[in-house]
Amino acid sequence: MISFKRDVVGLLIAGFVLAIVVLGFQSRGEGALTPIASLIPCRTGLRGVCADGAYDGSGRCVPNSSPSAELCDGLDNDCDGVADEVVCVCMPLSNRSCMTGLPGVCALGTQDCSARGDAWSVCERTTDGSPEICDGLDNDCDGIADEGLENCVCGGSIGHGCFIQRADVVQPGMRTCGADGLSEVCEPDCGQREICGNHIDDDCDGSSDEADCRTWEWMLTPDCTPGTNCEICTTDLPGVCHIGRRSSGGACVMWTFPDADHCDGVDNDCDGDVDEYCGS
Structure with missing residues (x-):
C-alpha cells in the first residue's frame, strides 16, 4: 500500500537533496563533475572570524575567513577566542x-x-x-x-584693527601685509552694525552714528529707559565722556570712561584733544 503523503514528501526531500548535490558540483569536461563550495551557511565550531562557514561539495563546513594577524577592529582576527589582544x-x-x-x-x-x-x-x-x-x-x-x-614692517600688527579716512568719515579696517611682503596695508573691514557714539562709519555706508544714534536710544537699557529711574544726560567733560546717564534725579554720570587715545579721530581720553599722541 502506497501512502501518497509520505511518498510525495519523500520525493520532495529527495529532489531537494539532489538539487544540493547538483549545485555542489560543476562540470570539468566530458561530463565529469567536481565538488565546489555551496551557498549553504554553517557554523564551523571555530572561534572569531573563522566561526562562520559554508558547506563544500563534500559536505564539510569550511570557514569563510582564514586566521590572520590581529587588528584593532573589535574582531577576533586570528581565531584564538580573544579580540584585539594587541x-x-x-x-x-x-x-x-x-x-x-x-x-x-x-x-x-x-x-x-x-x-x-x-x-x-x-x-x-x-x-x-x-x-x-x-x-x-x-x-x-x-x-x-x-x-x-x-x-620689514609686516608681522607684528598684521590682523589687528586699523582705521581708514574716507572723505568726511573714518571707517574700520584690518591690517594686512602688502603684496611686496614689506609694507602694511589697512584693508576695509565692513559689514558690522553701526556702533553709536564712536564717530566711526562702522557699516561703511558713508555716514557715522547715523539714524537711531541721534536719538540716544542706543544707550537705553532695561534699567535705564525714559520716564523710569534713569535718563540720558550730558556731562561737563569733553570727548567720549560727554554723554552720560542720570539715575533718580541724581548727578549725570559719564557713560564711557576715559581710555588711551586710539588714533581714531575721537577724544578717547577726554582731555579735549583728539589723537594728540598719534603723530602727523
Missing part, C-alpha cells in the same frame, strides 16, 4: 595632527595609524620651509622670523 592605540589607517618639534611653519604635521592600529607613525611636517618673506612668520624654519629683510 595594544590598540589608534583606529587603523586613521590620521591626526601632531607637532614635529621643528620651528616656524614646519612645526605642524600629521601622523598615520598603522594597519593593525597598534602604533602611530613618525610626525611628518605638512609644510616645507620656503624663502623668508616679511609676514611675521618663520618661513624657512630656522627659528627666526623675518630675518635678513630690510625695512
Whole structure:
C-alpha cells in the first residue's frame, strides 16, 4: 500500500537533496563533475572570524575567513577566542595632527595609524620651509622670523584693527601685509552694525552714528529707559565722556570712561584733544 503523503514528501526531500548535490558540483569536461563550495551557511565550531562557514561539495563546513594577524577592529582576527589582544592605540589607517618639534611653519604635521592600529607613525611636517618673506612668520624654519629683510614692517600688527579716512568719515579696517611682503596695508573691514557714539562709519555706508544714534536710544537699557529711574544726560567733560546717564534725579554720570587715545579721530581720553599722541 502506497501512502501518497509520505511518498510525495519523500520525493520532495529527495529532489531537494539532489538539487544540493547538483549545485555542489560543476562540470570539468566530458561530463565529469567536481565538488565546489555551496551557498549553504554553517557554523564551523571555530572561534572569531573563522566561526562562520559554508558547506563544500563534500559536505564539510569550511570557514569563510582564514586566521590572520590581529587588528584593532573589535574582531577576533586570528581565531584564538580573544579580540584585539594587541595594544590598540589608534583606529587603523586613521590620521591626526601632531607637532614635529621643528620651528616656524614646519612645526605642524600629521601622523598615520598603522594597519593593525597598534602604533602611530613618525610626525611628518605638512609644510616645507620656503624663502623668508616679511609676514611675521618663520618661513624657512630656522627659528627666526623675518630675518635678513630690510625695512620689514609686516608681522607684528598684521590682523589687528586699523582705521581708514574716507572723505568726511573714518571707517574700520584690518591690517594686512602688502603684496611686496614689506609694507602694511589697512584693508576695509565692513559689514558690522553701526556702533553709536564712536564717530566711526562702522557699516561703511558713508555716514557715522547715523539714524537711531541721534536719538540716544542706543544707550537705553532695561534699567535705564525714559520716564523710569534713569535718563540720558550730558556731562561737563569733553570727548567720549560727554554723554552720560542720570539715575533718580541724581548727578549725570559719564557713560564711557576715559581710555588711551586710539588714533581714531575721537577724544578717547577726554582731555579735549583728539589723537594728540598719534603723530602727523
